[in-house]
Amino acid sequence: MHDRRADRGPDVLTRPDVAIVGAGPVGLAIAWRCASRGLRVTVYDPAPGSGASHVAAGMLSPVAEAYFGEQELTGLLAESAARWPRFAADLAEASGADVGYRADGTLVVGLTADDLAEARRLWSYQQGLGLPITPLRPSELRDREPALAPRVRGGAVAPGDHQVDPRRLVAALRAAAERAGAVLRPSRVGALSELDARVTVVAAGCGAAALTGLPVRPVKGQVLRLRAPGRGAADFRHVIRGYADGESIYLVPRDSGEVVVGATVEERADTEVTAGGVLRLLRAAVDLVPGLAEYDLVEATAGLRPGTPDNAPLIGPLPGRPGVLVATGHHRHGIVLTPVTADLVTELIVTGEPDPLLAPFTPDRFGKEPRWN
Amino acid sequence: MHDRRADRGPDVLTRPDVAIVGAGPVGLAIAWRCASRGLRVTVYDPAPGSGASHVAAGMLSPVAEAYFGEQELTGLLAESAARWPRFAADLAEASGADVGYRADGTLVVGLTADDLAEARRLWSYQQGLGLPITPLRPSELRDREPALAPRVRGGAVAPGDHQVDPRRLVAALRAAAERAGAVLRPSRVGALSELDARVTVVAAGCGAAALTGLPVRPVKGQVLRLRAPGRGAADFRHVIRGYADGESIYLVPRDSGEVVVGATVEERADTEVTAGGVLRLLRAAVDLVPGLAEYDLVEATAGLRPGTPDNAPLIGPLPGRPGVLVATGHHRHGIVLTPVTADLVTELIVTGEPDPLLAPFTPDRFGKEPRWN
Numbered sequence: 001m002h003d004r005r006a007d008r009g010p011d012v013l014t015r016p017d018v019a020i021v022g023a024g025p026v027g028l029a030i031a032w033r034c035a036s037r038g039l040r041v042t043v044y045d046p047a048p049g050s051g052a053s054h055v056a057a058g059m060l061s062p063v064a065e066a067y068f069g070e071q072e073l074t075g076l077l078a079e080s081a082a083r084w085p086r087f088a089a090d091l092a093e094a095s096g097a098d099v100g101y102r103a104d105g106t107l108v109v110g111l112t113a114d115d116l117a118e119a120r121r122l123w124s125y126q127q128g129l130g131l132p133i134t135p136l137r138p139s140e141l142r143d144r145e146p147a148l149a150p151r152v153r154g155g156a157v158a159p160g161d162h163q164v165d166p167r168r169l170v171a172a173l174r175a176a177a178e179r180a181g182a183v184l185r186p187s188r189v190g191a192l193s194e195l196d197a198r199v200t201v202v203a204a205g206c207g208a209a210a211l212t213g214l215p216v217r218p219v220k221g222q223v224l225r226l227r228a229p230g231r232g233a234a235d236f237r238h239v240i241r242g243y244a245d246g247e248s249i250y251l252v253p254r255d256s257g258e259v260v261v262g263a264t265v266e267e268r269a270d271t272e273v274t275a276g277g278v279l280r281l282l283r284a285a286v287d288l289v290p291g292l293a294e295y296d297l298v299e300a301t302a303g304l305r306p307g308t309p310d311n312a313p314l315i316g317p318l319p320g321r322p323g324v325l326v327a328t329g330h331h332r333h334g335i336v337l338t339p340v341t342a343d344l345v346t347e348l349i350v351t352g353e354p355d356p357l358l359a360p361f362t363p364d365r366f367g368k369e370p371r372w373n
Numbered sequence: 374m375h376d377r378r379a380d381r382g383p384d385v386l387t388r389p390d391v392a393i394v395g396a397g398p399v400g401l402a403i404a405w406r407c408a409s410r411g412l413r414v415t416v417y418d419p420a421p422g423s424g425a426s427h428v429a430a431g432m433l434s435p436v437a438e439a440y441f442g443e444q445e446l447t448g449l450l451a452e453s454a455a456r457w458p459r460f461a462a463d464l465a466e467a468s469g470a471d472v473g474y475r476a477d478g479t480l481v482v483g484l485t486a487d488d489l490a491e492a493r494r495l496w497s498y499q500q501g502l503g504l505p506i507t508p509l510r511p512s513e514l515r516d517r518e519p520a521l522a523p524r525v526r527g528g529a530v531a532p533g534d535h536q537v538d539p540r541r542l543v544a545a546l547r548a549a550a551e552r553a554g555a556v557l558r559p560s561r562v563g564a565l566s567e568l569d570a571r572v573t574v575v576a577a578g579c580g581a582a583a584l585t586g587l588p589v590r591p592v593k594g595q596v597l598r599l600r601a602p603g604r605g606a607a608d609f610r611h612v613i614r615g616y617a618d619g620e621s622i623y624l625v626p627r628d629s630g631e632v633v634v635g636a637t638v639e640e641r642a643d644t645e646v647t648a649g650g651v652l653r654l655l656r657a658a659v660d661l662v663p664g665l666a667e668y669d670l671v672e673a674t675a676g677l678r679p680g681t682p683d684n685a686p687l688i689g690p691l692p693g694r695p696g697v698l699v700a701t702g703h704h705r706h707g708i709v710l711t712p713v714t715a716d717l718v719t720e721l722i723v724t725g726e727p728d729p730l731l732a733p734f735t736p737d738r739f740g741k742e743p744r745w746n
Binding site: 275294 | 597599602645646647648649650651652655656658659665666667668669670671673
């Protein structure tokens, strides 16, 4: 038993200070940060790391993910991405494990003239916000990545958009949380009333809807994992975000030779891999980087992102339920938002005061009838 | 111990009459037929049914597989296909298992004008041989299979080209062989000298090259298995063999809702599934039958066909090795050729006289230096 506090009552040996539902990156990072502050933490999850993070590519893309009408989310993405290098270093020290943080930057490219126009429309908006993204001539693109197809019409570079490996992230966070004294229980929580803790944090991804009534809905994504032939490294270094005949995909190369190709965005709750989904991803990938045709196809999976009505996360007190906090709805941004979410939730638990950064993301922003239909 | 013969010598309890290397469809069918004739049979295979048959689609296509310059092979395909209905019925009775024999016929279709010209060139040749294949107008094609894409330019029907399920075939043959008294040993044969039997039959697929020195080489094929959504039946009944933008593929619908999509033909010996291979198969499949985009992709595998210099099998005595027979090199035709191969090899073992049908397929036809390079 782990105990750093002297002023506890009779429940000191059994009642945690913080009960966390969900052992994905967000739940585990909160557990690690809270346990490191001396709080007694228990995390409940029958299958840690089996949710959206298992399928996620791990792009840290505050710039390339800055979309029209999402300024507040864009600000939070930038804030969290800025925290990532320090977070990764702390985590490596605390866990003894590496999370595959790579700072090779991201190329945004368009295959056809129409695709390039679509890409340029977005990066012009991002430039207008003052974000670091710079257009490149086709020859400059190919100088940076000779693996790109000759017919790619143009693109831009976002040097500050990096990546980590989400599966290694979960393993490292789990090790760090347990080393700091957090306890993982492999049990499913059917209702918040089953838990007894000073503070409960719902970090259950799509499972948060049933536990809280908040408007979190599953958004299906199909993702492929390729492997360079002969198990060498991939023959490109940047993350590549491409538009190809109207399809928007990303290619994330890892040091191991793995290349993640994603992702469909489907308003469905099943996790079947479909012929059409795989076809769309492979066609766009091979059109953008022809050499990928020779790669082994080693995994095709589908996962469910926790989406919200405005695509932004739900972080803060659950309305009408004192002692319950929420940290979910991270949709396509769970990996990049892990550091800032963990920091802000931990501060809120320790001090009782919400950071002003949280104001746009409070769970009560969708009114009194939050259930999604 | 199984023993139906009265005149055996002192080795009667241990020495088999027939030792068979390889428990694929050909080896198991020979085992079943020989054991049914009262011979003592042992089959050696560390992984029965794990070779080419595990990946095979199971088309019984004597007509659509009749290619230019392969008249003798075409004759053997037709002979074996004619034996299939009786073979399937015998096997069902002997094994108690069903092999999924379906007689819905095969459609040959072309997506573009060029594809149709390619298909027509072949079926005109097949018609010239007197084989049963009949051109259809596009409207007639779609009346038969409304699932075909509207842009399919035309095609033909081969009503006598049927199908079975190769995995169910292996299971049934294994049961039938064992019920008839054959013994399966899960051991790998490294050299024919390890075996002691009156007759040895090498039915080891690609493995025959190392055991015999015959010119059998691996020809890689990548194959997908899709499943109709909701686990219903596929929405087409015919086997569809299509040409789509220069790609030649087949679609084989099963009663279970499974659809087999195949196959690449690659002069390689690895069994990796590649991004390019899957892309080619899915693109052609969805172009021909758009509804397949909604099917689940449940399996992507690669196998090795035992190819020979003239694409025809090697069936008969191994030159210079009395007492050794060969039944391999069936390439893309192992399933359709299983009945005739088993019948002719069994007759040869029992009577010592080769059937004239075997003359074009003797293993010595490639001369004195048979090893493939």
